[in-house]
Amino acid sequence: MLNKLNSLHLRINRQILFPASSLIFSNSTVSAAKLDSHEPTVITTSISPIDPNPSDPVRDIVADLKNLGFRRFIGENYVRDFDDLRLNESQVDRIFDCLRTESPVVAVQLFHWLRSEYGFKHSRYSSFVVSHVLASKKRFKELRFVLEQMLQEEGSDSAPSLCELLLNSFRDWGSNSEVCDMLAFVYSRSEMVHDALFVLAKMKDLNLKVSIQTYNSLLYNLRYTDIVWDLYHEIKVNATPQSEYTTSILIDGLCQQSRVQNAVLFLQETAGEEFGPSVVSFNTIMSRCCKLGFAEAAKALVCMMLKYGLHPDAYSYNILIHGLCVAGSMEEALEFTNDMQKHGVKPDTLTYHILAKGFHLLGQMTGAWEIIQKMLVKGLNPDLVTYTALICGHCQIGNIEEGLRLREEMLSQGIPLNAISYSVLLSCLCKRGQVDEALRLFYEMETAGLNADLVTYSILIHGLCKQEKVQKAIQLYDEMCSKKIYPNSFTLSAILLGLCENEMMSEARMYFDTLTMCDLTQDIILYNIMIDGYVKVGNIGEALQLYNQIIEKRITPSIVTFNSLIYGLCKNGMVAEARRWLLENIMLHGLEPSTVTYTILMNAYCEEGNMHCLFKLLEEMRAKAIGPSHITYTVVIKGLCKQWKLQEAIRLLEDMYAEGLTPDQITYNTIIQCFCKAKDIKTAFQLHEEMLLHKLEPTPVTYNILINGLCLYGDLKDADNLLFSLQKSDISLTKVAYTTIIKAHCVKGDVNKAVVYFRHMVEKGFEISIRDYSSVINRLCKRCLISEAKSFFRMMLLDGYRPDQHICEVICNAVYQGGDISSMFELAAGMIKSGLVPDKFMRKKGNSAATKFSMNVFCVLFYSLRRSSTSPLLQLRPLLPRPCCNAAASSSLNIIIVFINFSLLCLVLTLIIGNFKTTLIHHTLMCNSVVLFHLKTRRLVALWQRKTPNSIFRNSCAERW
DNA sequence: ATAGGGTTAG
Numbered sequence: 001m002l003n004k005l006n007s008l009h010l011r012i013n014r015q016i017l018f019p020a021s022s023l024i025f026s027n028s029t030v031s032a033a034k035l036d037s038h039e040p041t042v043i044t045t046s047i048s049p050i051d052p053n054p055s056d057p058v059r060d061i062v063a064d065l066k067n068l069g070f071r072r073f074i075g076e077n078y079v080r081d082f083d084d085l086r087l088n089e090s091q092v093d094r095i096f097d098c099l100r101t102e103s104p105v106v107a108v109q110l111f112h113w114l115r116s117e118y119g120f121k122h123s124r125y126s127s128f129v130v131s132h133v134l135a136s137k138k139r140f141k142e143l144r145f146v147l148e149q150m151l152q153e154e155g156s157d158s159a160p161s162l163c164e165l166l167l168n169s170f171r172d173w174g175s176n177s178e179v180c181d182m183l184a185f186v187y188s189r190s191e192m193v194h195d196a197l198f199v200l201a202k203m204k205d206l207n208l209k210v211s212i213q214t215y216n217s218l219l220y221n222l223r224y225t226d227i228v229w230d231l232y233h234e235i236k237v238n239a240t241p242q243s244e245y246t247t248s249i250l251i252d253g254l255c256q257q258s259r260v261q262n263a264v265l266f267l268q269e270t271a272g273e274e275f276g277p278s279v280v281s282f283n284t285i286m287s288r289c290c291k292l293g294f295a296e297a298a299k300a301l302v303c304m305m306l307k308y309g310l311h312p313d314a315y316s317y318n319i320l321i322h323g324l325c326v327a328g329s330m331e332e333a334l335e336f337t338n339d340m341q342k343h344g345v346k347p348d349t350l351t352y353h354i355l356a357k358g359f360h361l362l363g364q365m366t367g368a369w370e371i372i373q374k375m376l377v378k379g380l381n382p383d384l385v386t387y388t389a390l391i392c393g394h395c396q397i398g399n400i401e402e403g404l405r406l407r408e409e410m411l412s413q414g415i416p417l418n419a420i421s422y423s424v425l426l427s428c429l430c431k432r433g434q435v436d437e438a439l440r441l442f443y444e445m446e447t448a449g450l451n452a453d454l455v456t457y458s459i460l461i462h463g464l465c466k467q468e469k470v471q472k473a474i475q476l477y478d479e480m481c482s483k484k485i486y487p488n489s490f491t492l493s494a495i496l497l498g499l500c501e502n503e504m505m506s507e508a509r510m511y512f513d514t515l516t517m518c519d520l521t522q523d524i525i526l527y528n529i530m531i532d533g534y535v536k537v538g539n540i541g542e543a544l545q546l547y548n549q550i551i552e553k554r555i556t557p558s559i560v561t562f563n564s565l566i567y568g569l570c571k572n573g574m575v576a577e578a579r580r581w582l583l584e585n586i587m588l589h590g591l592e593p594s595t596v597t598y599t600i601l602m603n604a605y606c607e608e609g610n611m612h613c614l615f616k617l618l619e620e621m622r623a624k625a626i627g628p629s630h631i632t633y634t635v636v637i638k639g640l641c642k643q644w645k646l647q648e649a650i651r652l653l654e655d656m657y658a659e660g661l662t663p664d665q666i667t668y669n670t671i672i673q674c675f676c677k678a679k680d681i682k683t684a685f686q687l688h689e690e691m692l693l694h695k696l697e698p699t700p701v702t703y704n705i706l707i708n709g710l711c712l713y714g715d716l717k718d719a720d721n722l723l724f725s726l727q728k729s730d731i732s733l734t735k736v737a738y739t740t741i742i743k744a745h746c747v748k749g750d751v752n753k754a755v756v757y758f759r760h761m762v763e764k765g766f767e768i769s770i771r772d773y774s775s776v777i778n779r780l781c782k783r784c785l786i787s788e789a790k791s792f793f794r795m796m797l798l799d800g801y802r803p804d805q806h807i808c809e810v811i812c813n814a815v816y817q818g819g820d821i822s823s824m825f826e827l828a829a830g831m832i833k834s835g836l837v838p839d840k841f842m843r844k845k846g847n848s849a850a851t852k853f854s855m856n857v858f859c860v861l862f863y864s865l866r867r868s869s870t871s872p873l874l875q876l877r878p879l880l881p882r883p884c885c886n887a888a889a890s891s892s893l894n895i896i897i898v899f900i901n902f903s904l905l906c907l908v909l910t911l912i913i914g915n916f917k918t919t920l921i922h923h924t925l926m927c928n929s930v931v932l933f934h935l936k937t938r939r940l941v942a943l944w945q946r947k948t949p950n951s952i953f954r955n956s957c958a959e960r961w
Numbered sequence: 962a963t964a965g966g967g968t969t970a971g
Contacts, residue, residue, distance in 0.1 A: 283963040318964040560970040
């Protein structure tokens with residue numbers, strides 16, 4: 001009962017009395033002094049002996065600690081007493097000073113206890129006292145901890161004052177050398193290298209021994225500088241016994257600076273020493289070689305290792321296998337995996353991950369899958385990286401659902417995702433255009449306490465730019481910078497790419513020019529994106545200009561630069577020119593054409609229908625051992641389809657699987673479309689089944705193709721059923737699926753069904769354009785379903801769409817044909833109100849109803865312009881045949897009338913102008929003519945006739961009129 | 962203190 005009360009009291013007591021550590025002491029001069037002064041505080045401590053006077057609290061505490069021992073001292077009663085005391089810093093220092101000789105163990109215990117229980121900040125003196133105690137007992141781990149805590153509080157540039165204290169007050173203490181050494185070590189480990197070097201210099205003055213651990217740590221921190229070689233010299237001179245790490249740290253330093261050759265030479269120099277060439281050192285050099293792309297050199301190093309009697313370990317093999325995989329030499333990588341096993345080194349999860357990545361890089365997803373499966377069969381546990389690889393595999397083929405399912409599985413297995421695994425999912429969502437989903441996942445990731453890194457931000461910024469959500473992208477960009485994550489060429493390129501993909505070329509160029517001004521465009525990638533952007537919008541001139549800029553700036557173009565230019569040339573129909581570029585410029589720059597280069601050219605030949613050249617290039621690729629990708633094969637399949645070699649196309653598809661290349665959705669879409677065109681709907685659907693079997697999620701385009709196939713060559717009812725079941729399964733579709741089926745029903749004359757689907761399309765939230773209405777109206781008009789067309793037109797107006805030029809012309813034409821003149825005028829008036837002009841008909845030849853009509857509309861138009869505008873000619877100019885314009889420009893006319901049919905003209909003019917004297921114009925002159933009037937005098941000024949030019953006006957006659 | 966996964970040009 002008493003104990004319980006006491007402990008309760010203690011808890012309350014502590015809460016009340018010791019919310020902060022400084023409360024223990026009445027005097028906290030040290031911390032105050034530190035805050036006020038910029039100079040490090042130098043304390044010269046003189047410890048006074050214990051006062052025999054019984055009122056000295058230190059005396060009692062020390063006596064109790066010694067007599068009772070620490071355990072009993074911290075029993076509740078004493079603690080209470082201790083709590084109630086107010087001790088100043090020098091009193092505590094005295095306690096430690098007294099204890100260290102008589103009860104050193106208790107001194108250490110008290111030291112820790114005060115800090116852990118009260119968060120007490122010890123003085124430098126006490127810390128050093130305890131440090132010496134620990135050093136003398138060889139409790140180095142604790143010593144390191146004490147000094148670490150001390151340096152955390154002292155910060156950098158504290159070495160001079162700490163050394164002074166240490167060397168003044170502790171010079172003769174037995175463990176000074178160890179404490180000094182540990183101090184230097186901890187400074188170095190805390191990345192306060194200057195302080196560490198200061199301590200080292202002092203030690204040198206006093207002839208104190210520096211341990212190899214301290215040297216090693218300093219060597220590591222200074223590995224990019226030449227100071228390391230001074231330090232290394234010092235180690236040699238002092239005959240400090242080295243450790244196995246010393247040489248490997250130096251080797252690592254050289255490697256980090258890409259001085260691989262120096263590293264090898266240095267390693268050879270250390271041969272014969274106790275810690276000469278080691279497996280770790282070799283691994284370090286091999287790793288660097290591979291990173292620099294010299295997998296061959298890494299292989300040679302393995303031989304060198306064996307010569308030194310060293311055996312490659314799992315690291316060595318994994319490094320080498322990784323190097324080979326990145327270099328694309330999968331065969332050799334697999335050979336070394338076997339070799340590894342033969343030498344008794346078991347491939348581990350890392351080995352499998354490396355191999356999977358290798359296949360992945362080559363686009364051989366099947367190979368990657370098989371490797372991961374093999375790993376799981378071998379009983380190796382999937383870890384975060386394995387899962388990431390699996391998620392990546394699913395995401396690659398667009399199966400985000402499976403990716404998200406795996407995420408759930410990971411969480412249930414207690415494997416939390418990191419920024420990388422989230423990035424894979426985010427990237428997949430962005431690629432599918434689900435940026436909002438991606439943002440949601442991103443916030444979820446942040447809520448889970450994961451920090452987005454540069455890559456994560458780059459993915460999102462790219463996704464947002466691509467969707468024209470530039471504002472949000474900029475917001476994220478600012479957020480990223482505020483987190484001190486600075487953009488690299490990836491981030492810059494994400495923005496640039498986003499702008500280019502939106503065909504916002506002028507904005508992209510502005511951004512690019514800004515980067516150039518800041519000298520940030522040394523990176524060829526940024527140039528490549530710009531060039532590619534220009535090429536895609538067909539501006540090959542601007543692209544070539546940028547290429548010249550690259551050459552002027554002496555930036556080395558990459559194969560991608562050429563690929564884009566070749567694409568541009570091909571797109572402009574300059575295939576032969578493109579082929580020449582391939583042969584001349586690429587070779588000139590010492591570059592090798594890539595799979596992409598060949599694929600672009602092959603595609604161009606395919607478009608031209610030049611299968612001969614296409615297959616010649618395929619052979620050339622094979623001869624050069626440039627592996628075709630799944631895209632290359634897709635192009636070949638497209639070519640075969642064009643030639644109606646359907647069976648060969650199917651065979652090639654099978655070959656792809658056999659070669660480990662995974663056909664993607666576009667491959668299937670190509671071949672399915674071909675079978676649809678060949679009216680073999682059955683096989684088309686079989687191929688669709690095959691896609692599902694290979695876990696390839698059909699794209700909305702796949703369904704567009706199938707629906708279109710059924711509409712054109714199959715039963716429209718089947719198309720209805722397919723669309724219905726797709727809608728029911730909530731499979732994502734594009735607008736095209738709807739417009740296709742609407743078109744089919746219009747053609748068949750089933751307006752009701754067309755309207756129903758049109759309503760579906762609107763309800764699904766697709767952006768409906770005026771074109772969607774006009775194409776339906778157009779089709780209905782073509783089938784002379786005038787009243788249906790009119791009701792559709794009304795529906796459009798009700799939906800809030802303003803009719804455009806084209807739709808007016810179509811509907812006007814239709815009502816005119818139906819003889820509904822009043823509707824026609826109604827529409828014409830509506831058009832003029834909307835500022836529309838019947839411009840296309842003016843240029844149409846022939847005496848079609850449309851032309852007749854348009855002439856009349858033109859009159860109406862002209863009239864309203866005359867009333868509203870001071871210069872009708874200026875506005876009418878673009879509508880008139882060229883000679884008419886010239887005449888109008890040269891004289892100060894302010895009226896033109898263009899017409900063909902006299903009776904209609906009279907009608908219109910009478911309707912509009914009322915008292916217009918039609919008799920001024922002779923009937924016979926009016927057919928197929930354009931007449932120019934002067935408004936005020938109402939005199940005929942000029943006339944153009946189509947068939948037989950009137951002799952009076954022959955001189956003004958134009959070629960076409 | 963040496964090895965693995967994600968973003969970018971067709």
